[in-house]
Amino acid sequence: MNILWIQRLSCCGNTHSLLNCETFDSLLREVSFLFHPSLSAEGEEEVVEDVLKGKLKVDILLVEGAVKVDDERIKELCRMADYVMAVGSCASYGNIPALKDDSVCGLQYRFKEKGGLLGSDFVSKGGLPVINVSGCPAHPEWTAGVIRSLSRGIKPELDSWGRPKEFYSSLTHWGCTRNEYFEWKIEPESLGSKKGCLFYNYGCRGPLTYSSCNVILWNGVNSKTRAGTPCFGCTEFDFPRAGLFETKQFAGLPAELPIGVSKRGYIMLSGIAKVFAPERLKLED
Amino acid sequence: MRIEKRLLARVEGTAQLELVWENGRIRDARVRIPSSRGIERVLEGRPFMDALVITPRVCGICGHAHLMACVKALEDAIGHVRLSQKAKLVRDITLMVEMIQNHIKWFYLFVMPDFIRLGEKLDEFEPFRGKRWKEAISVASEAIKVIAIFGGQWPHSSYAVPGGITSNFTSTDVSKALALVSRVEGFFLESLVGMPVEAFLSLRKHGSWEGLKGDVKLFIDLCFKYGLERVGMSYGRLLTGGEVFPCITPGHFTGEKKLCSLNISKIREADGSPYSGAKRVRYNGMPYETGPLARQFLSGNPFVKRLHKMYGDSYMVRVLSRLLEVWELTSTVKEKLTSLYSFIKEPSCQIPFQKPERITGEGVGIVEAARGTLIHRVSIEKGVITRYHIITPSVWNLGPRCEKYLGVAEKAMIGLENPIHAEMVLRSFDVCSVCTTH
Ligand code: SF4
Numbered sequence: 070m071n072i073l074w075i076q077r078l079s080c081c082g083n084t085h086s087l088l089n090c091e092t093f094d095s096l097l098r099e100v101s102f103l104f105h106p107s108l109s110a111e112g113e114e115e116v117v118e119d120v121l122k123g124k125l126k127v128d129i130l131l132v133e134g135a136v137k138v139d140d141e142r143i144k145e146l147c148r149m150a151d152y153v154m155a156v157g158s159c160a161s162y163g164n165i166p167a168l169k170d171d172s173v174c175g176l177q178y179r180f181k182e183k184g185g186l187l188g189s190d191f192v193s194k195g196g197l198p199v200i201n202v203s204g205c206p207a208h209p210e211w212t213a214g215v216i217r218s219l220s221r222g223i224k225p226e227l228d229s230w231g232r233p234k235e236f237y238s239s240l241t242h243w244g245c246t247r248n249e250y251f252e253w254k255i256e257p258e259s260l261g262s263k264k265g266c267l268f269y270n271y272g273c274r275g276p277l278t279y280s281s282c283n284v285i286l287w288n289g290v291n292s293k294t295r296a297g298t299p300c301f302g303c304t305e306f307d308f309p310r311a312g313l314f315e316t317k318q319f320a321g322l323p324a325e326l327p328i329g330v331s332k333r334g335y336i337m338l339s340g341i342a343k344v345f346a347p348e349r350l351k352l353e354d
Numbered sequence: 355m356r357i358e359k360r361l362l363a364r365v366e367g368t369a370q371l372e373l374v375w376e377n378g379r380i381r382d383a384r385v386r387i388p389s390s391r392g393i394e395r396v397l398e399g400r401p402f403m404d405a406l407v408i409t410p411r412v413c414g415i416c417g418h419a420h421l422m423a424c425v426k427a428l429e430d431a432i433g434h435v436r437l438s439q440k441a442k443l444v445r446d447i448t449l450m451v452e453m454i455q456n457h458i459k460w461f462y463l464f465v466m467p468d469f470i471r472l473g474e475k476l477d478e479f480e481p482f483r484g485k486r487w488k489e490a491i492s493v494a495s496e497a498i499k500v501i502a503i504f505g506g507q508w509p510h511s512s513y514a515v516p517g518g519i520t521s522n523f524t525s526t527d528v529s530k531a532l533a534l535v536s537r538v539e540g541f542f543l544e545s546l547v548g549m550p551v552e553a554f555l556s557l558r559k560h561g562s563w564e565g566l567k568g569d570v571k572l573f574i575d576l577c578f579k580y581g582l583e584r585v586g587m588s589y590g591r592l593l594t595g596g597e598v599f600p601c602i603t604p605g606h607f608t609g610e611k612k613l614c615s616l617n618i619s620k621i622r623e624a625d626g627s628p629y630s631g632a633k634r635v636r637y638n639g640m641p642y643e644t645g646p647l648a649r650q651f652l653s654g655n656p657f658v659k660r661l662h663k664m665y666g667d668s669y670m671v672r673v674l675s676r677l678l679e680v681w682e683l684t685s686t687v688k689e690k691l692t693s694l695y696s697f698i699k700e701p702s703c704q705i706p707f708q709k710p711e712r713i714t715g716e717g718v719g720i721v722e723a724a725r726g727t728l729i730h731r732v733s734i735e736k737g738v739i740t741r742y743h744i745i746t747p748s749v750w751n752l753g754p755r756c757e758k759y760l761g762v763a764e765k766a767m768i769g770l771e772n773p774i775h776a777e778m779v780l781r782s783f784d785v786c787s788v789c790t791t792h
């Protein structure tokens with residue numbers, strides 16, 4: 070499997086994230102990098118020329134960073150590759166670089182809108198649209214996982230946002246150590262507390278964000294919410310929203326409820342939960 | 355006169371080098387950094403806490419330093435924010451660990467492959483294949499786990515908030531962090547300097563760099579072989595803004611004898627030039643180099659002091675300063691982790707409660723990032739950011755020229771005879787174009 074990694078408007082965070090992959094060494098034995106901007110000894114131009122001339126075959130093209138709407142180079146490269154992966158939310162949806170610049174987008178989306186640089190109908194040679202490994206940055210195990218699947222001939226199933234279902238069909242909320250506080254509607258007294266759920270007043274997007282951060286931990290040891298930081302919803306098209314540490318309230322209720330929860334159900338359950346919450350959960354130690 | 359353009363690989367982001375050749379020597383050099391992502395503009399009009407999430411995204415390798423500069427600037431603007439000793443220690447620890455991982459990756463991934471390009475046979479250091487190359491990545495990722503233990507993840511965590519940190523941890527977590535740091539220390543001693551700790555410390559006492567072994571020795575030998583021990587000097591002016599006791603002290607060195615204190619009101623940033631997306635920054639009107647060489651020189655690292663005396667601010671000395679700083683950082687992290695045990699019961703975060711709408715003010719945050727002095731300035735009105743301004747380390751080193759002076763890195767390349775040497779000298783500043791333009 071030949072991999073070509075190209076960067077555009079990025080912070081290089083997805084590269085450094087991938088370097089944390091616990092099995093990076095074995096990944097390097099399974100696939101070969103034609104070029105990576107931070108890692109290769111030689112320059113980019115020759116490799117890209119050879120690819121475009123058809124002298125070198127690209128099995129997977131990985132793009133890190135948002136792109137300009139008129140980036141013909143990337144378009145051409147995407148046509149040459151069997152599979153195209155957008156690594157990180159910038160390449161997937163445009164993200165921060167696209168916020169104040171209309172000429173910037175993701176490969177197949179611009180935020181919510183399908184289209185992006187390649188157009189909504191784009192399908193790569195291998196028969197898949199752009200595989201969006203969203204996240205700011207993408208989790209190393211997600212990126213490596215997709216590369217490994219493709220290299221074994223397994224095509225990942227994608228969700229309606231172009232993301233591999235395997236990593237994006239559950240919420241950040243899954244596996245969060247604060248779930249019990251969520252269920253009983255217990256808020257932390259302040260940031261820095263081990264206890265309490267961050268959904269109620271610190272803007273946690275865990276129940277509204279598809280990601281497996283609390284199942285496949287970061288750096289093998291932790292996650293944002295376990296470390297007391299709210300989830301900011303970085304795998305979703307609308308990251309970064311405004312007011313990242315706030316829970317917008319509407320008539321005493323969170324303005325947005327967890328995915329799939331009805332307003333009525335929420336009101337009924339949360340009232341009861343609060344009243345019957347076990348004492349042990351309310352104590353700070 | 356011949357003009358040559360080179361696109362640089364193995365840097366953070368994209369950078370272009372334009373060399374003007376005359377009689378086989380570089381007569382002029384320009385560092386071009388492409389256009390920016392507009393992060394400062396993205397921040398305007400947002401609730402001030404959002405800056406804690408957005409500013410780390412300036413850079414994938416030193417995002418944590420941005421978080422620290424940001425939280426300091428916010429605390430300065432809010433006023434009267436007290437921190438527990440616990441929060442202070444943890445912030446210092448994670449900041450330094452980010453530098454450690456940077457330095458290790460940089461040397462093995464960015465610096466050593468240049469010697470392969472010069473024709474040296476260095477199998478162990480070959481990208482994607484070399485044993486040492488892979489080992490460096492794995493050691494760096496081990497170190498990073500320390501940040502994740504306290505901060506939730508790396509890259510891009512936002513666990514420092516006005517008043518402290520969001521995480522609450524146990525003494526077992528601290529012990530695990532200590533174990534991870536010991537592994538880095540082991541790598542430094544075995545692979546980088548190739549000797550047991552007592553031997554290293556006795557060399558360190560007098561800065562006897564000649565006695566170092568391991569990959570550092572290999573690097574020094576290669577520098578002499580290719581004539582890189584005296585080239586790549588810039589103005590010799592060095593500056594450090596942040597402070598982490600005892601391994602980083604702020605100050606500046608004008609190139610003459612005396613070390614001076616730093617007055618941040620003398621720092622000025624002006625718009626860049628037509629050829630680069632980067633701005634330029636001057637201290638007292640003069641260009642200054644920032645980064646490990648400046649830091650270790652100003653903090654009195656015995657190795658760096660002697661090296662600097664013998665070879666000035668050359669390519670070799672700049673690279674060695676970064677490598678030897680790994681020791682200073684690692685031992686300081688160990689000390690701080692050890693003292694953390696006694697503060698574990700302190701609160702992680704104490705925020706003097708104020709409604710965000712009531713917060714109006716201006717603040718500055720200065721820290722040392724891997725590449726040098728990083729400054730964030732923020733203006734907040736009724737809880738909303740009205741202005742955000744970032745001066746990154748790379749702006750000091752890689753920013754363009756002004757009417758009077760060439761940029762620091764530009765100056766360092768004048769007179770060189772080999773284009774790969776020019777790239778190497780430029781890389782010795784640990785080029786980060788994503789930071790430079792942000
Ligand atoms: S902190 Fe966030 S992810 Fe964790 S339980 Fe609460 S809402 Fe869910």
Ligand code: SF4
Pocket residue numbers: 204205241278279280282292293294299300301302303304
């Ligand atoms: S916890 Fe949320 S913000 Fe953090 S990495 Fe996961 S999806 Fe992104």
